Amino acid sequence: MTALDDLRNAAGVEFDFAPGAQVPLSGSSGGRTGLSQRIASVAYREGSPEKIKEPNDAAKVNEGRFSLLEPNLGEAFTRAIETRMLADGRKPLIQSFGAEPQVVVEHALAAKRIRRQRDARLTVIMAVLGLLFLPGVAVWLGLFQLRRTFAGSQDRRAGALGTLLLVGIALFVALLVVRAPVGGVLQIYLWAMLPAPVIGWFLARQVSERTAQNLRAHWADLAGGGGSGVVVPEAVPQNPNDADAERLRIGLAKLAAEQESNLTYYAGTKGILGMGVRWGHWHLAEDLRPRDPGRExxxxxxxxxxxxxxxQMRLLERGPLHTGGFTAPTITHWVVRHVGEGAGEVARPEGPNADGFRFSNIEVQRICNEQQYSAGDRHYLGVQFVLWDGELVITMMITVTVLHHTLRIEVSGYALGPLHGFFGEKPKPDKKKVRDFPRFWKQREVELPAVNVREAVRLAARAPLTWFPKRLDKLGGTIALPEPFGLRHTWATKPWNHRFMVDDVLRTATPVLRVALSAAFKVLRENGVDMAPFDARAQILSGSVQDPGPSQDDTYGM
Incomplete structure (x- = not known):
């Protein structure tokens, strides 16, 4: 069995090579793509990789050996998403409730393809005007690397001393070339050695500028929550031996299957990963006593x-009045595993009762009935509402336990807030004021090119190495995404600053609790349980839940 066969089995997909194979199209699931597209916009962005720390400072930027080869934000993010979500042997992912991970991955692949097309042209330019005049290219790249060493990788000036030193080195090299004791063809080559890379730089800048404008257009569309879907032709095998395309196709299928996993993780005060923090909980606990004396x-x-x-929760959207009310909730029987607040990774379902990324229904039932005390996974019934186009995820988790004669029903509320505002930022081209000729007494703003001298050199230097991504990662640097990683919860903010979102969160608790108690009491009555203590406790609980307030429930005031 090959590695691809193992991947197919893990993802639960089979090879289907037939005429008319469909090219994966993002956004085809039709819903909540706006939030996903804003996340995907980062793949098209420019600027420093350090900006990824703005929405979550747990992200890390690993510096490479040469600042001249460092990626920009979009390049680093694209590479990080591809390796973290599609690479063989990757760590498990946290489900992205309210988002569609496949949309983000497909846009990352599309951005990579746009840059690959640019890098192919830049590689040709480097091969023609670089290899033929390699000594001159080495001199220019060395000067630019020195300049970046003095000034840093961003657009800061090198300082007076550094500038003088660079000019001095450049003049010294030029003098050596002009005064070299050679003649004939060799002399002509030496004289062309320094100007030829400048011509290559000019051509590279034209190619890079067109690509930069294309990337900015995609960035602007996606950051606004719009933009059209993208095709991923790389994921369509051209023949049964097309291993790269088949691996990518399986990776996308595996990503979709993992999103449907019924295993989730409790991370201490962080709440349930992917669902947010626990903001409130209510419980009812009473003894199970027979209704009729002398009968069990x-x-x-x-x-x-x-x-x-x-x-019963599936009927929540129905009501006696036509008021809009609840949207249709997602009802899921979850297996919840404790991983701790500082966990760096999570584990997938394992064992004979695990089916791919899910626990079997039989195993879920067993956990619900038997694992209610001491070590092991726990069962929770989840009622989830995805609102505000995915910006707000409300999850009510219900658990039922029976210890000795005591039946306990607990309802907990979790809330995941909006995406960080960083993902809604649109491109802002650099501008400068110039004299308006011939009205020299007036000034006007002009938009600067998207690719300046330093950026063109950086792109040209990186282009030949983009065909060797692992080597380029070491030389230029990478981004390490926060772990345990999930596209949605990693960059979520708190919902408590939005008045209407807070109202939606608080209003959900009361009807969910009452439906849970009503359904549970029906089962108890059918099985001959004395309902007097349960009814009394339910009245008290029904009163207290009418005025819920968000709190940090998992800190326990300690």
Whole structure:
């Protein structure tokens, strides 16, 4: 069995090579793509990789050996997304509720393809005007590397001393070339050695400018939540032996399958990864006593109660009045695993009862009925609402436990807030004021080219190495995304600064709690349980939940 076969089995996909194979198209699922497209806009951006720390300072920028070869933000983000979400043997991902990871990955691949086309042209220019005049190119690249060493990798000036030193070195090299004791063809070559790279730089800048404008157009469209879908022809195998395309296709299928996993993780005060922090919880606990004296209650299991609550939750969008009300919730029986607040990675479902990225229904039922105390995974029934086009994710988690004679029903609320404003930023071209000829007494603003001298040199220097990405990662540097990584929760903010989002979060608790209790009580009555203590406790709980307030429930005031 080959490595590709292993990947197919893990992703649950089979090779389907047939005429008319469909090219993967982003946004085809039709919903909540606006938020995903804003995340994807980073793949088309320019600027320093350090900007990725703005929405989450847990991201790391690993510096390379040569600042001249460092990537910009879009290049580094594209590479990070590709390796983190598609590479063989990658770590598990956290589900992105309210977002579509495949849209982000496909846009990253599209941005990579645009840059690859540019780099192919730049590589030709470097081969013709670089290899033929390699000594001159080495001199110019050395000067630019010195300049970046003095000034840093950004657009800061090198300083008076550094500038004088660079000019002095350049004049000294030029003098050596002019005064070299050679003649004939060799002399002509030496005299052309320094100007030829300048011609190459001019051509490289024209190529880079067109690509930069194209990338900026995509950036502007996606940052506004718009933009059209992209095709990923690289993921369509051209023949049964097209291993790279097949690997990419399997990676995308694996990504979609992992998004549907029913295993999630509790990370201490961070709450449930992907769902946000726990802002409130309510519980009811009473003894199970028979309704009729001299008769035992009919035996039932925690799963019977949880399943009944889940069935009833599917009717939440219905009501006696036509007021809009709830949107259709997503009902999921979750297996929740504790990983701790400082966890650097999570584990996938494993064991004979794991089916790909999911636990089987039989295993979920077993966990619900048997793993209610001490070590092990726990069962939660999740009722999730994705609102505000994915900007707000409200999840109510319900768990049912039976210890000795006590039945406990607990309802907890989790909220994941809007995406950080960084992802909505649009390109702002650099401008400068110039004299308006012939009205020299007036000034006007002109837009500067997207690619300046330093950027053109950087792109030309990187272009031949982009065909060797691992080597370029070491020489130029990379971005390390925050772990455990998920596209949605990694860059989410708190919802408590948005008045209407807060209202939506708080209003969800009361009806969900009452439906949960109503469904549970129906099961108890059918099995001969004395409902008097449960009804009394429910009245108290129903009153307290009417005025919920968000709090940091997982800190326990300690």
């Amino acid at each position: 209650i009919d035996p039932f299991r925690a799963w019977d109660v949880a399943r009944a609550i889940g069935d």
